[in-house]
Amino acid sequence: MDCCSQKGNVLSRFFKRKQDNSFSHQNCNTRKKLVLVGTPNVGKSVIFNRLTGAYVTVSNYPGTTVEIFRGTGRIGGEIFEIIDTPGMYSLMPITEEERVTRTLLFNENFDIVVHVVDAKNIERMLSMTMQLKEAGLPVMLVVNMMDEAERLGRKIDLDRLSALLDIPVVGTSAALNRGMDQMRRKVAEYVKKRVA
Ligand SMILES: Nc1nc2c(ncn2[C@@H]2O[C@H](COP(=O)(O)OP(=O)(O)OP(=O)(O)O)[C@@H](O)[C@H]2O)c(=O)[nH]1
Numbered sequence: 001m002d003c004c005s006q007k008g009n010v011l012s013r014f015f016k017r018k019q020d021n022s023f024s025h026q027n028c029n030t031r032k033k034l035v036l037v038g039t040p041n042v043g044k045s046v047i048f049n050r051l052t053g054a055y056v057t058v059s060n061y062p063g064t065t066v067e068i069f070r071g072t073g074r075i076g077g078e079i080f081e082i083i084d085t086p087g088m089y090s091l092m093p094i095t096e097e098e099r100v101t102r103t104l105l106f107n108e109n110f111d112i113v114v115h116v117v118d119a120k121n122i123e124r125m126l127s128m129t130m131q132l133k134e135a136g137l138p139v140m141l142v143v144n145m146m147d148e149a150e151r152l153g154r155k156i157d158l159d160r161l162s163a164l165l166d167i168p169v170v171g172t173s174a175a176l177n178r179g180m181d182q183m184r185r186k187v188a189e190y191v192k193k194r195v196a
């Protein structure tokens with residue numbers, strides 16, 4: 001079974017409302033996949049909108065009302081498939097949204113899992129970064145809402161955080177379109193390094 005038919009099976013199990021035609025043979029072989037995860041209200045969807053173009057599909061997980069958004073965007077000269085997930089507090093699922101996100105994370109192959117956190121409450125959110133890393137997922141941390149943290153006089157040493165976690169870290173203020181180019185650069189570097 002080739003990669004396209006495998007992914008087709010996964011899709012047909014997960015999505016009943018819309019079959020995504022973007023999984024052509026060429027896409028299977030060339031398109032990188034990025035998924036955005038994190039607790040509710042940290043700015044995942046704003047980042048998703050910044051990264052993706054006009055063509056976005058929304059699908060329900062079968063038998064649930066949980067919506068998964070998929071779009072595409074150019075990062076470092078390559079077209080990525082970008083997936084926005086509902087908010088989750090932990091990889092140990094309690095809510096339906098968490099179950100769906102966990103299933104997605106472990107049933108699709110992602111080139112990069114972007115954990116988005118709120119710069120104002122970063123301490124509370126890093127345990128999920130560790131969970132994602134320990135699960136063997138290719139994690140990058142995006143510390144969003146840097147504008148609000150700065151307004152509160154909070155300073156976050158992103159380089160130190162990156163060294164401590166041993167993953168790439170980038171600061172953004174997605175609502176203000178700040179840090180997005182740097183995020184794209186770091187995503188491209190990370191994915192390139194993993195392939196090499
Ligand atoms: N000040 C500021 N507000 C932001 C930033 N990013 C997002 N927001 C705001 O934060 C709120 C939540 O953003 P969303 O993108 O909906 O958050 P989400 O993570 O997708 O939330 P769920 O879908 O509920 O999990 C919105 O009102 C955004 O406008 C930012 O960088 N700075």
Ligand SMILES: [Mg+2]
Nearest residue numbers: 044045085086
């Ligand atoms: Mg959202």
